[in-house]
Amino acid sequence: MGRKTWDSIPPKHRPLKDRLNVVITRDTAAFSQSLGRESPSANAVEQPIVASGVLDALSQLETREDVDRVFVIGGASIYATALELPQTKRVLLTKIAQEYECDTYFPVNLEESEVWKRVGGKEMGEWIGEEVAEQVEEKGVRFEFYMFERE
Numbered sequence: 001m002g003r004k005t006w007d008s009i010p011p012k013h014r015p016l017k018d019r020l021n022v023v024i025t026r027d028t029a030a031f032s033q034s035l036g037r038e039s040p041s042a043n044a045v046e047q048p049i050v051a052s053g054v055l056d057a058l059s060q061l062e063t064r065e066d067v068d069r070v071f072v073i074g075g076a077s078i079y080a081t082a083l084e085l086p087q088t089k090r091v092l093l094t095k096i097a098q099e100y101e102c103d104t105y106f107p108v109n110l111e112e113s114e115v116w117k118r119v120g121g122k123e124m125g126e127w128i129g130e131e132v133a134e135q136v137e138e139k140g141v142r143f144e145f146y147m148f149e150r151e
Contacts, residue, residue, distance in 0.1 A: 001021070001022070001023060001024070001072070001073045001074055001075075001078065002023070002024050002025070002074060002075040002077065002078045003023055003024065003025035003031055004075050005073060005074040005075050005078075006021075006023045006048070015046060015047070015048050019071075020048075020049065020061075020064075020066065020067060021048035021049070022048055022049040022050075022051055022057045022060070022061065023048045023049070023050055023051070024051050024052070024053060024054060024056075024057055024078055025050065025051075025052070026052065028050045028051070028052050031050055032050050035047055035048070035050075049061075053081070054072075054078060054081045054082055054085065055085075057070075058070065058085075058087065071092075072088075074104065075104050076104045076105060076106070076107055079106060079107055079108075080107040080108075083107065083108055088150065089149060089150050090127065090147060090148065090149050090150070091110060091116065091147065091148040092124075092128075092145070092146075092147050093106070093110060093145070093146045093147070093148065094143055094144070094145055094146075095143070095144045095146065096141060096142075096143055097141065097142035097143070097144065098141045098142070110146075110148045113148075114151070115150060115151060116148040116149070116150060116151065117148060117149055117150075117151045118146055118147070118148050119147050119148070119149055121134045121145075123147065124145070124146070124147035127147065132145055133145070134146075
């Protein structure tokens with residue numbers, strides 16, 4: 001995730017549980033220093049890995065035996081970079097059937113892309129490892145879940 005995505009997560013929920021967190025930032029030294037001020041008692045296992053870019057993050061993860069899959073969760077420039085890499089094989093996309101004021105958008109219309117092909121819910125469920133409802137409603141807002149694969 002990018003630094004702004006990290007910052008958007010409430011501190012009590014950081015780092016995200018049950019996963020290795022990686023934060024990509026242009027100023028790795030300043031971000032690393034801020035982590036110490038944020039929670040000085042936290043041990044190194046709880047701290048995110050800090051990387052200067054997507055390729056740096058992948059480089060730091062490729063030798064780890066505890067990493068099975070890498071997920072990109074934002075922001076827009078991180079998505080754009082990841083989508084250009086041949087290592088990116090799939091996109092799990094959630095469409096929200098509601099309008100919200102926002103300042104970040106997914107950089108590619110996958111439905112119109114010649115690079116990405118939408119796969120069915122069965123294939124998505126098999127890859128995720130559990131059955132996925134393609135459409136869900138929560139608190140009056142509909143969500144649709146899709147998976148695209150690189151052609």
